Amino acid sequence: MSSSFFIDNTIGEVERFREEANLLLNGIKGTDAVIGIFDHLNYTPVLEVGEKEFWGELPEVSQAERMIQIMSLLEKDYLTFFTDSVKWFTGVLEEIPFEQRTNIQIFHCGIRYRLLDDKPICLFSKGSPIHYDESRKFNYTFNYVQNINHLFKKNFRYYWIRISHGENSEYVHTFHSQDKLHSNKDLLSVREKEILKLIADDNDTKEIAEKLFISVNTVGNHRSKMIDKLGVRDTTALVQMAKMTGMI
The missing domain is CATH 1.10.10.10 (Winged helix-like DNA-binding domain superfamily/Winged helix DNA-binding domain)
Incomplete structure (x- = not known):
């Protein structure tokens, strides 16, 4: 996504972002996916494309309530996902020194939801920061989210997170919900x-x-x-x- 669309650290032209996202989503038609921009400061999506096809016809809510709505679809084994993962994620970002805050990629795999029509979703997401401040901290990520229910075992009731960063993605942080341990080694x-x-x-x-x-x-x-x-x-x-x- 084009970082030139930012004005004073905020998204200036949301509709132009939407146009780019629609083009990307059209290129991957046939997959169960949604593309968007996520605001990590307020912990809410500020743009979603393909969300109705992905999440179903959910009631209209305000942007501030969107994550609460999505969280309500979590299967019971994953109810602590948001609190556990955000706490871990925030700690990891604070540990990364300035010179390593490049090429950050954030992956979530295995979080399960149950839609209103009872359709199961096993979520994969990839987040890439799209705007940094002078200290190389970011508030926004471009997110690609896909249903990977067909790839995961039905009886696997855990999720895992992987963060890579550095010029050659040489630094890795992982979290696996089975033991809830933070590791600087890969999975x-x-x-x-x-x-x-x-x-x-x-x-x-x-x-x-x-x-x-x-x-x-x-x-x-x-x-x-x-x-x-x-x-x-x-x-x-x-x-x-x-x-x-x-x-x-």
Whole structure:
């Protein structure tokens, strides 16, 4: 989105933002997605495109009440998602030194909602800051949100968050609701990523074992561990989620 649309740290031309978002959404027709701008200072969306198709025909509410409305759709296992994640997210941002506050990407995966028509949604979102102040702090992110219910196991009742930043996205912070621990390490280990990249390159288990000088059983154990950790249905979903969240 065009940062030139900002005037004195506020969005000056919302309709031009909407035009850009509509163009982007038209390019990904066929997916269950919504695009928008999120105000982190007031914790509310200031623009949504495709929201009615995504969230359904919800009653009209004010912008200030929008997040309360969306929170009301959370499944009961996720009722503490907003408080837990915002507390963690705020702490992470405060820890990032000035020189590392570049190329920030924020990913949320696995939060479950139940729409008014009883349709289940398992949410993936990617947030990218679109305007920084002189200290490289941001108030607004451009958000892409997609329903990934088809990629996650039905019995996986957790969510995870990944933040990457730095010139080459070399710094990572993660949060997994299963243990609620803040980590400066990625969700997947270096070895797991190595194996997953080979899987993504269409190598079978035997080929991977030979290339890495490990046993076939070890490859299989790593694959199972990654699937269980991320909560995805199968290897195909594992590769897709790792790519969507920048892990490989």
